[in-house]
Amino acid sequence: MRIGEMAKAAEISEYTLRYYEKKGLIQVRRDDAGRRCYDESDMEWIKFIKRLKDTGMLLKDIKEYSRLRYEGNATMQERLQMLEKHREYVTEQQKKWAEYLGNLDDKIAFYKDSMDRIEKIKGT
Amino acid sequence: MRIGEMAKAAEISEYTLRYYEKKGLIQVRRDDAGRRCYDESDMEWIKFIKRLKDTGMLLKDIKEYSRLRYEGNATMQERLQMLEKHREYVTEQQKKWAEYLGNLDDKIAFYKDSMDRIEKIKGT
DNA sequence: TCTTGACTTACACTATACTCTAAGTAATAT
């Protein structure tokens, strides 16, 4: 798979794919002409990067995880630790969002109530 | 309350307070010497801005909400609509985080299982 | 062979959100 195909399949721009590679997040094989060749494992890895990023992991941390991943099985323990730490972060974020939803609902209820009162006054 | 005090109370830097004001998110009264004077209602507003920001609302959208807020009661309907739209966004984010937590747990389980297998092989 | 299109590189530019500096003013403490 070359870069254009990969970009479409993974829903990520070619620019971003090259950028991630330059940053050290992805390592890609080249063909004889020097063009990037992606395979299924690259695809999975890119999708995983997207999830890490979408849940607030910074590229510099994803890069660190990536480095360990390309080092192989010996780094499994470390990677597991990173994921468990990130898991904590994710559950914290969930709490935050739940709390915020409560706030927002209160605010919305308050607005609705205020507007009802205004309507009532107008009606009298 | 002057800017230094406000910054500490709201846990936000003086730089950021000035930046938000310059951007049009906050409108602040000045004293005779031209210094910013914050009151309790500013405090509440600033805390609300922080929550909007923490839940992914862009400053330019917060600015729009702010503009309506400073315009007074006539804009309540519009603000309510913004909040309800943002509420949708927040619940979507919650779903996303829940889904991601599932993925992450699978990945963690997979790592743990892989490491157990490696241990077993070593043991034989 | 020529052209088209997909690729390559290095580097410049953009957006978002701060963060800091420089130069100056005003109020307060010694």
Place this chain on the structure above:
DNA sequence: ATATTACTTAGAGTATAGTGTAAGTCAAGA
């Protein structure tokens, strides 16, 4: 009176994460 501190402004600099451009290479079809 003077030094210190807290403030003021405009504008520059930083971090993060892309996004786009320019110049050139390579391969495949007409």
